[in-house]
Amino acid sequence: MPLLVFSLMLVVFGLTTGEFVIAGILPDVARDLSVSIPSAGLLVSAYALGMIVGGPLITTLTARLPRRPLIAGLVVTSIAGNGASALAPTYPILLAARFAAGLVVATFFAVAIATAVSTAPPGRQASTVARLTLGMNLGMIAGTPLGTVIGQNLGWRATFAAIAAFSAAALVPVLRSVPDRPAPSVGSLLGELRVFTRRDVVLAIVLTAAGNLGVVTAFSFLAPLAVDVSGFSAGAVPVLLLVYGAGAVIGNFLGGWLADKALMPSLAGLLAVLAGVLAMGWPASGHQAPAGVLWFVLGVLAFAVIPGMQTRVMTTAQAAPTLAVAVNASGFQLAAAFAGWLGGRLIDGPGPRSIYPVAAVLTVAGLLIALYSLRRDRRPAATPAPKEPAAHH
Structure with missing residues (x-):
């Protein structure tokens, strides 16, 4: 793997840990700050809302900055947000810190993906x-x-402190490997935004939001689902996260390979299988062994769709791929923000087990969008009508 891709990957590791670790420490945060599990779930929403707001805004404002100082600035902002999360004395301040930490993430992903793909x-x-x-x-x-x-x-605060420390260490190889080049030439802001008038671009972004909503809802509440529904101990939650992550590694490379072979057909197929597996969560989650297998398979499928979704956005938005990928990341986080709220309502209402069938139905919505996009791709291009033969005199 090229050093450039490796160094960017290290930062992605830190940012991803900062985003998803809340699923493992949610009960600890809720207990320490004396809030309910559904209220603590809104910390997922706060981080996601930061990405939603920051994605298009910060990407647009920084479009003309050189890549190396831009990437460094984004990482430093993330470090500050995680550091503030570790020190937050109250729940509202922690909400604000999670929002701040999320502000720069979509822009970093967009710049990193565009930089890596330019070398592919x-x-x-x-x-x-x-x-x-x-x-x-x-x-x-x-x-x-x-x-x-x-x-x-060591306490949930130590988790965020460790993430901030790792991200600071990851800055070193980034500064050494990212070339000090000027920003890519961009047109006017209006010209960049015009890419979102294309139906295929909008469909690709909506596909990301709808296709991920179900599985993100389930993952955001992995800890209460594992403990309260499947009967695992709290100490087993890190093991289940490890199982999910092992599936994610396999799914990531499987999804990249499938997307290179047949982009939209593979996405539609993966979403169909994901909906079916989430539906199986209702009966499977009542027993520990099937529940463990379920989380592994969900990890495979949740990450198998990501490379194809990112590539779909870039191929439909060639005029402004970085901005489009940032907005697409915001679309994913829009799903995550809604998931944090929706899962809390389901736990308060019919109970945590109901998350599985609801997540399956939401994934079917993403499948329908993928099938519609596939149909549009296969539509024959309109051919001009034949000219009438000239009249002879």
Whole structure:
């Protein structure tokens, strides 16, 4: 793996751990700050809202900055947000800190993906995205369980402090490997935004939000689902996160390979299987062994769709790919923000087990969008009507 991709992957690891570790320490945060589990779930929403707001805004404002100082500035802001999370004395301040930490993440992902893909050989864009997003997988398979163990033994504040420290260390290889080039030439702001008038671009972003909403809702409440529904002990939660992350590594490379072969058909197929597996969560979650298998398979499928979704956005938004990928990341986080709220309502209402069938129905919505996009792709291009023969005199 090129050093450039590796160094960016390390930062993605830190950012992903910072985003997802809340799933493992949610009960600890709720207990320490004397708030309910649904209220603590809004910390997921706060981080996601930061990404939603920051994605298009910060990407647009920084479009003309050179890449190296831009990436460094984004990472430093994330470090500050995680550091503030570790020190937050009250729940409202922690909400604000999570929002601040999320502000720069979508822009970093967009710049990192665009930088990595610019070095990829033709026909290997999705595989290159998969290599970069290996950092997301490692954040799941190693960072999130480790952060959960740290939180359970040293307190949840130590988790956020450790994430800030790792991100600071990851800055060193980034500054050495990212070339000090000027920003890519961009047009006017209006010209950049015009890419969102294209239906295929909008559909690709909506596909990301709808296709991920179900599985993100389930993952955000993994701890209460595992403990309250499947009967695992709190100490087993890091193991389940590890199982989920192991599936994510496999799914990431599987998804990149499938997307290079057949982008939209593979996305539609994966979403169909994901909906079916989430539906199986209702009967499977009542027993520990099937529940463990369920979380592994969900990890595979949740990450198998990501390389294809990112590539779809970049191929439909060639005029402004960085901005489009940032907005797409915001679309994913819009799903995460809604998931934090929705899961809390389901736990307060019919109970945590109901998350599985609701998540399956939401994933079907993403499948329908994928099938519609596939149909649009296969529509024959309109051919001009034949000219009438000239009249002879």
